Amino acid sequence: xxxxxxxxxxxxxxxxxxxxxxxxxxxxxxxxxxxxxxxxxxxxxxxxxxxxxxxxxxxxxxxxxxxxxxxxxxxxxxxxxxxxxxxxxxxxxxxxxxxxxxxxxxxxxxxxxxxxxxxxxxxxxxxxxxxxxxxxxxxxxxxxxxxxxxx
Amino acid sequence: xxxxxxxxxxxxxxxxxxxxxxxxxxxxxxxxxxxxxxxxxxxxxxxxxxxxxxxxxxxxxxxxxxxxxxxxxxxxxxxxxxxxxxxxxxxxxxxxxxxxxxxxxxxxxxxxxxxxxxxxxxxxxxxxxxxxxxxxxxxxxxxxxxxxxxxxxxxxxxxxxxxxxxxxxxxxxxxxxxxxxxxxxxxxxxxxxxxxxxxxxxxxxxxxxxxxxxxxxxxxxxxxxxxxxxxxxxxxxxxxxxxxxxxxxxxxxxxxxxxxxxxxxxxxxxxxxxxxxxxxxxxxxx
Numbered sequence: 065x066x067x068x069x070x071x072x073x074x075x076x077x078x079x080x081x082x083x084x085x086x087x088x089x090x091x092x093x094x095x096x097x098x099x100x101x102x103x104x105x106x107x108x109x110x111x112x113x114x115x116x117x118x119x120x121x122x123x124x125x126x127x128x129x130x131x132x133x134x135x136x137x138x139x140x141x142x143x144x145x146x147x148x149x150x151x152x153x154x155x156x157x158x159x160x161x162x163x164x165x166x167x168x169x170x171x172x173x174x175x176x177x178x179x180x181x182x183x184x185x186x187x188x189x190x191x192x193x194x195x196x197x198x199x200x201x202x203x204x205x206x207x208x209x210x211x212x213x214x215x
Numbered sequence: 216x217x218x219x220x221x222x223x224x225x226x227x228x229x230x231x232x233x234x235x236x237x238x239x240x241x242x243x244x245x246x247x248x249x250x251x252x253x254x255x256x257x258x259x260x261x262x263x264x265x266x267x268x269x270x271x272x273x274x275x276x277x278x279x280x281x282x283x284x285x286x287x288x289x290x291x292x293x294x295x296x297x298x299x300x301x302x303x304x305x306x307x308x309x310x311x312x313x314x315x316x317x318x319x320x321x322x323x324x325x326x327x328x329x330x331x332x333x334x335x336x337x338x339x340x341x342x343x344x345x346x347x348x349x350x351x352x353x354x355x356x357x358x359x360x361x362x363x364x365x366x367x368x369x370x371x372x373x374x375x376x377x378x379x380x381x382x383x384x385x386x387x388x389x390x391x392x393x394x395x396x397x398x399x400x401x402x403x404x405x406x407x408x409x410x411x412x413x414x415x416x417x418x419x420x421x422x423x424x425x426x427x428x429x430x431x432x433x434x435x436x437x438x439x440x441x442x443x444x445x446x447x448x449x450x451x452x453x454x455x456x457x458x459x460x461x462x463x464x465x466x467x468x469x470x471x472x473x474x475x476x477x478x479x480x481x482x483x484x485x486x487x488x489x490x491x492x493x494x495x496x497x498x499x500x501x
Contacts (some may be wrong), residue, residue, distance in 0.1 A: 103467040110367045110465075114374075141250065152260060156341035159265060160272075167274045186484045187435045188270065189491035189499070196258045196420075196494055 253413040255420075255493060259346065263492045268344045271485050278340035333441060336481040345442065345480035345489045350412045352377065353384070354472035355402040360394055368468045369403045375458040377415055381405045419474070420494050423448075423455045432496035438483030444490055445475040 126134055171178045193212070324332050337343055352373060358365035366383065373381040384402035386395050395401065407415055424430070428451075437444050450469040453459055459466065480486040491497055 106465065106467045107364050107367055110371050110467075111364065114367065114371060152264075153341065156264065156268060156344070160268060160341040163269065163272055164274070164277050167272075167277075171274070182274065183270065183272075188484065188488060189435075189497050190266070190270075190488060192491075192494075192496070194492075196254065 251410055251414075253410055253417075255413045255417050256410075259493075263489075264344050264346065267485075267488060267492060268341065270488055271339065271345060271480075273339050276336070276338050278338040278343075334481065343479075345478050345485040347412060347416070347489070347493075348408075348477045348479050350407045350415060351475040351477065352381075352405040352407070352415075352472055353402060353475070354404075354470045355384070356468075356470050357393070357401075358468070359401050360399065363400050365468060366400055366403060368466045369470045369472075372453055372459060372466055372469070373403055373405050373472075376418075376453075376456050377405050377407055377411060379405055379407065379411055416493065418456065422457060423452060424495065426455045427452060432498040433487075433490070434498055435487070436483075437497075438486050440483060442478045442480030442482055442486035443476060444478070444483075444486050445473055447471065447473040 167178070167181065170181060324335075326332055354369045354373070356366050356369050370381055370383070381403045382405070383400045384404050386397050386399045386401045389395055389397045427448075433444065433446065439445070448471055450471045453466075453469045453472070454463055476486070476490060478486045478489055480489055487497065
């Protein structure tokens, strides 16, 4: 549904943009009298674009061998994703088990350290400096002069 | 390799479903692949989930140990289940006269006035890591009271931002002060899940939130008590979205809207941890 709706949305937007560009080609300053008219026509246009767009047939119709190939690829990809998911889940479970084991051992070993290892604050947040990785580096490059602000 | 033949009906159904994920090689219409890249999801899967598991770990309410080998786990579970049944039978024989008081925890918990009860937090485990479940966008347009055509702008705006068809929200009750009648269309709403949700969140985090004027970040007390966090935007925020930025004049009326992050966290702390992990700024003391 995703790609078709996204594309139909783009088409609708393009349509709207073209019509409004023609209308506003000769505008100068603010014209309050025409605002109401423009608003009404814009609303009418939006209504038509949203609810009276002509229904279109799907452009691609796969048949026979091509369809089989496509479906095989889809299934293989889904299988690959499923295996990745399961691998991830197993990793997490292993990590959880080791955390649990470590905390149990710590509890037996030292009371002070165990209490220190428990998260007490209700307002902990993830560090701001840990940004989500991007495909390309920032235009400013690496900030060598950055200093972590200590509270 | 042998592929199973399908009947005509299933082929048609499958073709209809798969057409939407086709890659077209014509110049007229280029359909994007639905197996898109989701930067935030990848980040969550590779980095954030492990960190969140460590940060939200609570030794006093950790789930009983899961064994490394699932076969042994299954056998143990079965053996324990059999043992439990035997114990239950013994108890029932002893306590036959008394009524069944062994109700589930959920049935016993009630609040005065029949108010809704909070869900019980399950014991911590690798499968109860806080994550994003869905994002809900919602806008209530007050001008829709005297003319329902005023909803169209918000409808179109939401459709452009999220690339999903919004749904219209109808009034639940009548409010005389605002001349609102029950069943009147009064708002627009979009529920985002999966790929759409991550794409929208990415836009929000990278483009919209940094450009908001005089917004210090979410409060450290944000949250609805069950790990979901909501955020309200003024009408000017709509113009910051890349889809609307270019064709600003097309929309006659910009509306403010709210975004609700529904998470799988059970406490506000966990919900806030999750959102801060996605680089949503919080208003800290310094």
